[in-house]
Amino acid sequence: MSIAAVEVAERSGFRLRRAGNDRLLIAAAIALPCLALLIFFVFPLAMMLRRSLVADDGSIGFANYVALARTPGILKATLNSLTLGLATTAVCLVLGFVLAYTMTRTRVPGARIISAVLALPMLAPSLVLGLGLIFLLGRNGLISGMLGKRIDIYGLPGLLIADVLYALPQAVLILKAALAHADARYYDAAEVMGAGRWRQFFDITLPNVKFGLLSAGFVVFTVTITDFGNAAVIGGDYAVLATEIYNQVTGQMKFGIGAVVGLLLLAPTGIAVYIERVAAQRQFGGGAEGAVPPQLSFVPARDVPLSIVTGLATLSVLAVIGVVIYASFMRLWPYRLTFTLKHYDITLSGGYAPLWTSLLVSVVAASVGTFLLFALVYGIRRLPSLPAKIVYLVATMPVGVPGLVLGLSYIFAFNIAGSPLSVLYGSALLLALCNFYHYHTQGFLTMVTGMRAVPPALEEAATCLGSGAGEVLANVIIPVMTPTLISVFFFLFMRSMVTLSAVIFLVTPSLGIAAVSVMRLDEAGFVSQAAAFSTCIMLVVCAAALAMQLALKWLAARGGRR
Amino acid sequence: MTLELDRLHKTFDDFTALDRISLTVEGSEFVCLLGPSGCGKTTLLRIIAGLLTQDSGRLLLDGKDLSAVPARERGFGIVFQSYSLFPNMTVAENIGYGMRIRKAERAKIAARVAELLELIKLPHLADRLPYQLSGGQQQRVALARAVAVDPRLILLDEPLSALDAKVRADLRVEIRELQRRLGIPTVMVTHDQEEAMMLSDRIVCMNAGRIEQVGAPQDLYLRPATKFVADFMGSSNLLPTDWVRDAMPALMNSRPDGADADYLACLRPEHVRLQPLDAGEARVVDVTFLGNISRTKVAWKGRELMVQTGHVGGVAPGAAVAVSVDAAGCGWVRA
Numbered sequence: 001m002s003i004a005a006v007e008v009a010e011r012s013g014f015r016l017r018r019a020g021n022d023r024l025l026i027a028a029a030i031a032l033p034c035l036a037l038l039i040f041f042v043f044p045l046a047m048m049l050r051r052s053l054v055a056d057d058g059s060i061g062f063a064n065y066v067a068l069a070r071t072p073g074i075l076k077a078t079l080n081s082l083t084l085g086l087a088t089t090a091v092c093l094v095l096g097f098v099l100a101y102t103m104t105r106t107r108v109p110g111a112r113i114i115s116a117v118l119a120l121p122m123l124a125p126s127l128v129l130g131l132g133l134i135f136l137l138g139r140n141g142l143i144s145g146m147l148g149k150r151i152d153i154y155g156l157p158g159l160l161i162a163d164v165l166y167a168l169p170q171a172v173l174i175l176k177a178a179l180a181h182a183d184a185r186y187y188d189a190a191e192v193m194g195a196g197r198w199r200q201f202f203d204i205t206l207p208n209v210k211f212g213l214l215s216a217g218f219v220v221f222t223v224t225i226t227d228f229g230n231a232a233v234i235g236g237d238y239a240v241l242a243t244e245i246y247n248q249v250t251g252q253m254k255f256g257i258g259a260v261v262g263l264l265l266l267a268p269t270g271i272a273v274y275i276e277r278v279a280a281q282r283q284f285g286g287g288a289e290g291a292v293p294p295q296l297s298f299v300p301a302r303d304v305p306l307s308i309v310t311g312l313a314t315l316s317v318l319a320v321i322g323v324v325i326y327a328s329f330m331r332l333w334p335y336r337l338t339f340t341l342k343h344y345d346i347t348l349s350g351g352y353a354p355l356w357t358s359l360l361v362s363v364v365a366a367s368v369g370t371f372l373l374f375a376l377v378y379g380i381r382r383l384p385s386l387p388a389k390i391v392y393l394v395a396t397m398p399v400g401v402p403g404l405v406l407g408l409s410y411i412f413a414f415n416i417a418g419s420p421l422s423v424l425y426g427s428a429l430l431l432a433l434c435n436f437y438h439y440h441t442q443g444f445l446t447m448v449t450g451m452r453a454v455p456p457a458l459e460e461a462a463t464c465l466g467s468g469a470g471e472v473l474a475n476v477i478i479p480v481m482t483p484t485l486i487s488v489f490f491f492l493f494m495r496s497m498v499t500l501s502a503v504i505f506l507v508t509p510s511l512g513i514a515a516v517s518v519m520r521l522d523e524a525g526f527v528s529q530a531a532a533f534s535t536c537i538m539l540v541v542c543a544a545a546l547a548m549q550l551a552l553k554w555l556a557a558r559g560g561r562r
Numbered sequence: 563m564t565l566e567l568d569r570l571h572k573t574f575d576d577f578t579a580l581d582r583i584s585l586t587v588e589g590s591e592f593v594c595l596l597g598p599s600g601c602g603k604t605t606l607l608r609i610i611a612g613l614l615t616q617d618s619g620r621l622l623l624d625g626k627d628l629s630a631v632p633a634r635e636r637g638f639g640i641v642f643q644s645y646s647l648f649p650n651m652t653v654a655e656n657i658g659y660g661m662r663i664r665k666a667e668r669a670k671i672a673a674r675v676a677e678l679l680e681l682i683k684l685p686h687l688a689d690r691l692p693y694q695l696s697g698g699q700q701q702r703v704a705l706a707r708a709v710a711v712d713p714r715l716i717l718l719d720e721p722l723s724a725l726d727a728k729v730r731a732d733l734r735v736e737i738r739e740l741q742r743r744l745g746i747p748t749v750m751v752t753h754d755q756e757e758a759m760m761l762s763d764r765i766v767c768m769n770a771g772r773i774e775q776v777g778a779p780q781d782l783y784l785r786p787a788t789k790f791v792a793d794f795m796g797s798s799n800l801l802p803t804d805w806v807r808d809a810m811p812a813l814m815n816s817r818p819d820g821a822d823a824d825y826l827a828c829l830r831p832e833h834v835r836l837q838p839l840d841a842g843e844a845r846v847v848d849v850t851f852l853g854n855i856s857r858t859k860v861a862w863k864g865r866e867l868m869v870q871t872g873h874v875g876g877v878a879p880g881a882a883v884a885v886s887v888d889a890a891g892c893g894w895v896r897a
């Protein structure tokens with residue numbers, strides 16, 4: 001054998017070995033997140049389905065469904081939840097549309113401030129809004145005091161307002177995205193053809209955000225009927241499904257009924273997901289390349305009323321959240337409004353421990369989540385198209401599963417005596433995983449978008465220059481993806497810090513989390529301490545949001561210099 | 563119908579997009595606004611449509627000032643480059659939209675829509691949504707939508723430039739036929755000189771917010787007024803006066819008076835002829851084969867000339883040739 005031949009052989013051997021490593025890396029990137037998705041998402045839902053069909057005496061059938069129908073109060077709670085859900089959805093859609101329209105299609109100033117204020121409810125547990133409402137309009141409320149008469153805020157009115165304020169930002173986000181896809185040429189064409197403003201609105205604007213409205217409607221409806229915190233804080237005697245289920249399951253150990261309700265609660269989001277799929281297929285015009293954004297102009301007859309409504313809505317959100325922070329520093333709400341820090345001395349057993357648990361859970365959820373999502377998105381590109389489609393479908397499904405349902409299903413999957421998975425039950429890790437899979441879809445979609453920004457040409461060039469998969473990953477993909485990774489990490493962290501509806505079923509007396517503490521403090525009558533605890537949560541989350549902004553800015557600046 | 567533009571002026575911040583544009587469109591003529599991208603064609607069209615207001619100058623329709631008339635009351639029809647069909651309406655609904663706004667009777671609308679669908683040869687697509695149509699079909703529908711209400715004026719903003727060559731050529735013919743048949747005056751924006759020459763009764767050649775020349779296609783091609791027009795309307799040899807005086811004295815007869823630097827001779831490649839001749843003073847530099855004709859570059863008296871030739875034997879790079887020109891085909895343009 002000549003020297004050259006030896007060299008060639010060596011080199012090809014080296015290549016083979018490296019190709020083997022590459023395949024291993026890619027296989028791991030696909031297998032690990034898919035396996036986790038199966039265990040922590042598909043499996044619990046399957047167990048819930050099974051449990052719904054297994055009666056307490058072990059027989060298989062629809063006994064649980066019958067039992068549910070016979071359970072006193074369930075029907076009432078269901079009707080209440082539907083009423084509340086529909087009312088909240090209606091208000092949120094109208095108000096959300098007004099806000100989104102004002103911010104995207106008019107010259108009304110302050111869009112950035114409005115966005116910032118509207119982001120607040122998402123940085124806090126949902127029940128903070130209920131809490132704030134009580135400080136303003138409750139028995140000892142600031143406004144009630146000023147008016148000198150008692151307003152009965154507990155029950156449907158309070159719940160409605162709190163849920164509207166909580167869900168509004170999410171509706172606005174969706175509607176803003178839908179309204180942002182405007183193309184001036186439609187409006188120009190209509191204008192030249194003789195259409196007036198209202199006509200243009202009904203013929204062009206509304207039809208083009210039809211799916212945005214539908215999707216926002218379903219998000220609001222689902223969030224409302226599965227929200228736990230506000231129902232507990234301001235619901236009063238107005239029984240709703242979420243609290244009723246919680247009582248049935250954790251109070252009376254009626255797991256079969258819980259499983260049935262969990263399944264039923266999948267219906268609205270199931271419909272929503274279906275509609276979105278139809279919408280995606282009929283996605284016309286929107287976002288076409290070369291779209292000309294409309295010229296915004298100031299039209300007093302339109303913009304003045306719009307800015308009044310927008311201003312009031314924004315102020316309400318600000319006031320309700322602001323009053324919680326304010327009240328946490330006041331000695332005796334609302335009678336002695338002098339500054340004190342005494343409410344920050346949490347008297348509930350455990351004190352601030354749940355906050356630290358939440359922090360730990362959130363960091364774990366964010367780290368594990370970012371890692372798994374990145375691996376999944378990296379791996380999915382190398383799958384053949386059919387399996388890739390299936391994985392994609394499953395990965396986007398969690399958004400259709402309300403937190404309440406996911407939390408419930410975890411009981412059926414991990415609270416089984418004798419199962420090896422039951423070691424996880426009661427651990428912070430399971431809370432973290434539950435939170436991660438609760439927000440899996442949003443993180444996944446962000447990651448997919450980020451991965452699209454990796455230029456395939458760059459990747460191929462690196463490969464042709466002799467880089468293995470690992471080097472391509474380190475030198476090409478990760479640098480481009482860093483902003484996405486940061487965004488996903490902080491998104492998961494922040495959601496995990498504030499969410500309540502999923503983990504409420506998984507907390508134990510020894511493993512509390514922050515949002516639950518707020519609820520317990522409120523239940524125990526320590527409203528000011530609940531406010532103080534909420535303020536601490538918001539502080540952590542705001543700090544995280546700030547850290548994310550700074551990190552992204554720093555990256556952008558560094559990228560600019562390069 | 564007479565549309566009169568009188569010293570229209572438009573600036574964006576400090577940038578002058580239109581510089582005192584005056585123009586008259588009369589009868590049922592087809593006028594093209596032709597010029598390179600960014601020269602202000604769209605801006606001018608949008609001002610005519612009423613989608614943009616001029617800073618100064620007047621816009622008159624049959625003597626009536628249009629400044630105070632909003633776009634929706636001008637009664638014009640407009641077609642954009644692409645994506646202007648309402649995505650949520652079917653083809654038939656799109657075409658009937660203008661009539662619906664005018665509160666026409668249902669039966670009348672249906673009849674008119676059917677008639678127009680026949681005219682654009684798409685009667686089978688009435689119930690499709692725009693995204694289900696090809697680019698060419700979309701533009702046909704857009705055209706039908708624009709003419710459905712018998713507009714007083716049709717405005718077209720590069721309606722063909724998003725289409726591929728074959729479709730573009732077909733649609734070009736259709737637009738011309740449709741316009742002739744309906745007899746509606748039309749202003750079309752394009753940056754494609756070939757398109758402008760094929761379609762227009764008159765071409766308005768624009769450059770940097772100004773009108774360079776207005777005239778029939780033949781005028782602009784054979785007697786360009788400025789260097790810009792000569793350059794933009796096909797290729798030409800632009801020759802300085804002193805060189806012409808020495809090399810082609812015959813051309814000096816048609817030269818307007820003025821300093822040497824004021825005018826350039828514009829000599830189209832087809833008005834120059836080559837004769838293979840051993841004693842010829844010119845040398846062939848390069849021959850580009852274009853199918854039925856060839857473009858030959860020759861060096862002569864210190865300049866290179868572009869010549870259009872048939873297939874002349876003996877014309878190969880390096881060959882000696884004699885050059886002669888067709889003096890009648892030469893025009894003089896302002897430098």
Ligand SMILES: Nc1ncnc2c1ncn2[C@@H]1O[C@H](COP(=O)(O)OP(=O)(O)O)[C@@H](O)[C@H]1O
Pocket residue numbers: 574575577579597598599600601602603604605606
């Ligand atoms: N709304 C606007 N704001 C600022 N500049 C504009 C605006 N519209 C057009 N322009 C500028 O005016 C010039 C002419 O534009 P346009 O009429 O669209 O050119 P054309 O249609 O000939 O390509 C361009 O330089 C363009 O950048």
Ligand SMILES: [Mg+2]
Pocket residue numbers: 603604605720751
């Ligand atoms: Mg243009």
